[in-house]
Amino acid sequence: MKRGGGPAREEGPQVLICCADIRGLEAADARLPGRDGTAGSAFARSLLALAAREFWGLAALPPLAYAPDGRPFFPGEPGRYFSLSHTRTHVLAAVSDHPVGVDIETVAPRSERLLRLMSERERRDFEFHELWVLRESCYKLAGGGDLRSMRFAREGGRIVPPVAGALCRLYAEAEGCRAAAATFGPELPERLTLVPAEEIRS
Numbered sequence: 551m552k553r554g555g556g557p558a559r560e561e562g563p564q565v566l567i568c569c570a571d572i573r574g575l576e577a578a579d580a581r582l583p584g585r586d587g588t589a590g591s592a593f594a595r596s597l598l599a600l601a602a603r604e605f606w607g608l609a610a611l612p613p614l615a616y617a618p619d620g621r622p623f624f625p626g627e628p629g630r631y632f633s634l635s636h637t638r639t640h641v642l643a644a645v646s647d648h649p650v651g652v653d654i655e656t657v658a659p660r661s662e663r664l665l666r667l668m669s670e671r672e673r674r675d676f677e678f679h680e681l682w683v684l685r686e687s688c689y690k691l692a693g694g695g696d697l698r699s700m701r702f703a704r705e706g707g708r709i710v711p712p713v714a715g716a717l718c719r720l721y722a723e724a725e726g727c728r729a730a731a732a733t734f735g736p737e738l739p740e741r742l743t744l745v746p747a748e749e750i751r752s
Contacts, residue, residue, distance in 0.1 A: 648735025651690030
């Protein structure tokens with residue numbers, strides 16, 4: 551596994567965010583089945599199992615349940631938090647001892663209708679895909695909100711989210727994608743941990 555940045559776990563709670571390129575793979579290739587039969591769902595869950603082993607030392611992925619808003623969680627593991635996201639090309643999994651939300655999107659042309667969801671300041675501070683993954687990650691972290699009206703800004707190089715107490719970071723290491731993470735806990739890692747697809751294949 552190619553480790554990203556961030557403090558060592560021995561120094562205190564942190565967040566591990568893993569990313570894998572799944573282009574050309576099918577759901578049947580994944581180490582674990584997904585929720586909906588898609589490759590993204592299966593590889594996201596497989597990546598979560600790997601991240602949970604790396605971060606918490608768990609030999610097997612605990613049973614998952616789903617909140618009314620659709621977010622997965624470990625019902626028998628209070629205090630262990632995670633977030634998943636996937637695109638056509640990549641999967642993302644974050645684990646932490648604090649609440650966390652992540653999102654990844656493939657960069658593609660967007661309609662003017664969607665671009666109008668950005669304020670003038672957001673257009674200056676962010677690309678559309680950067681803003682969208684920030685909104686999605688904060689939505690997952692907070693457990694709700696209006697994705698179309700969340701407002702973000704940059705001040706002194708730091709991202710200012712609309713959710714009080716949240717810390718956010720953008721990532722661009724996944725080829726052709728933008729990703730973001732949000733947490734109420736410690737500083738987020740500077741880089742994603744890139745995982746070869748072979749490590750999450752059956």
